[in-house]
Amino acid sequence: MPSTVKNATLLFLGRTVVRAQALLGDPAARLFGMSPARDPYPAYESVRERGPLVKSRMGLYLTASHELCNSLLRDPGFGTLPAGEFSPVDSAAYVGGRRLVNPVEESFLVLNPPDHTRLRRLVAPWFTPRGLREQAATVARVVEEYLDEVAGRPTFDLVGDFAARVPIQVVADLLGVPGADHRSFARWGSALVNALDGVRDLGELRALHNGLREFEAFLDDLIAHRRAHPGDDIVSALVKHEDLTREDLIATTELLLVAGFETTVNLIGNSVLAVLAHPEVRERLVEDPDHAEAVVEETLRLDPPVQYTVRFPFKSTKIGGTWVPKGTPVMLLLAAANRDPAVFADPHRFTPGRADGREHLAFSSGIHYCLGAGLARMEGAAALRGLFRRFPDLRAAGRVRRRPSRVIRGAARFPVSTGLAKDRSIVETIR
Incomplete structure (x- = not known):
């Protein structure tokens, strides 16, 4: 066939x-x-109503329990891939005789120890508190630069014109990418992230392969450039390690580029949606720009960019009284865990500054806790402070179009008015 x-x-x-x-x-x-445009939270609650661990006829288990999600994320008896059962060739795509590297499957994002530990340790220094302090000025500069570009317009696309460009520029500077092309990065990232749900048709499959091919060609050139002209950046540091294969370098760099902006662009969009849906929060934010940090934290809890992840037991084990066979996927509904009434008071209410706000699992937990969590928080807060300082009357100016993904929740297009044109009421908010 x-x-x-x-x-x-x-x-x-x-x-x-x-x-x-x-x-x-x-x-x-x-x-x-479910359509990615639909509100997923009622479906998550239906899982919670069935108990802490729910069996599916599709060969997996699901949990909406904060306690179980947190426990399994930290349990060394569970991995992101079934132990000893994964080879990159298993799901490989070949273009022009060369195997394409898929960062979703081959980076430390999904690898188990010891490979996960080895690769993550190499890039961790750039995301320490000291590293983040050194990035603060860059983040502030980039935010103001792109706000300057949209300041004279009555309307603009919050995602394409601002929220996507900020994190792309920041992570490009970290990696030493000269003349970052934010539109190409956004296209490559979207193809990869949309594939997390599984490709829906041959068009998406072709887009994924074409995106990976273009991305790899770009990174091969970048790696060669940094070998010849090293700088004070992550890629220059990585190429010094002779034990890293080309596939290691490609997968790690692709992961940092994609994860470095995909989480943040959706965090910024979801935060603005939340602020526009809650006038009292907007008023507080305009009066006190430092309130942006609390708004970002509550958005991470109530409407996180990453909705769920999967773990596999390395051996048959009992979870909440239920025996789960070795290698059976367990779907951890992180967004549902963030609304668990056993942990969060009034869990469906948007309450920036809540006492239990930092208990969420938006950035995972355990050894796979998001390496860039601190940077994402910094960028999200800087974006909100800048937006509502420049545009205190910011309003939605049309329908919000959602990303075609269930794993990653955010806006693909979000037209807004700066207050210089007749406002239109917001038509879609988080729930």
Whole structure:
């Protein structure tokens, strides 16, 4: 069977199975089959109502429990991949005879120790408190630079014109990327992130392969440039390690570029949506720009960019009284855990500055706790301070278009008015 026909057949069969199981009430199928534009939180609550650990007919378990999610994220008996069962070649795509490196599958984001430990340690120094203090001036400069560009417009796209450009420029500076092309980075990142849900059609599969091919060509040139002209940046530091393979270098750099802006762009967009939906929060933020940090933290809890992750037990184990076979995926609904009433008072209410606000799992937990969490917080707060200082009357200027992803929640397009034109009321908010 030709590969294109085979791929199309598998995609069709997969969608058919999900739809059928969703009609039968399967909780995982309901989530996988749901449109990314829909509010996912009622579906998460339906999982919570079924108990701490819920079995799906699709061969996995789900949990909305904060206690279980936090426990499994920290448990060394669980990994991001089944132990000893993964080879990059298993899911490889080849273009022009060369295997494409997929950072979603081959970076330390999903590797288990000791490979995870080895690769993460190499880039960790740039994300320490000292490293973040050194980045503060860069973040503030980039925020003001892009606000200057939109300041004279009555309307602009919060995502494309601002929220995406800030983190892309910041992470590009960290990696030593000269003349960062934010539109190319955004396109490559979107192709990779959208694939986290599983490609829905052959068009998305081609977009993913084309994006990976372009991304790798760009990074091969960057790595070669930094070998010849080293600087004070992450790529220059990585290429000094002779034990790193080309695949290690590509996967690590791709991960930092994509994760470095995908989390933050959606954090900024979700934070602005929350502020516009709560006039009292806007008023406080305009009067006290430092309130931006509390707004960012509460957005991470109530409407986080990363909605869920998966863990696999290395051996058959009991979870909350239920035996789970070795290698069975357990879907950790982080966004649901962040609204667990056993941990958070009035969990569905947006309350910046709440006493329990830092108990969320938006950045995961354990050894895979997000390396760039501090940088994302810094960028998100700087973006909010700048936006509402420059535009205290900021309003939505049209319909918010959501990202076509269930794993990553955020806006793909978010038209806003600076107050220089007739405002239109917000039509979509977080719930």
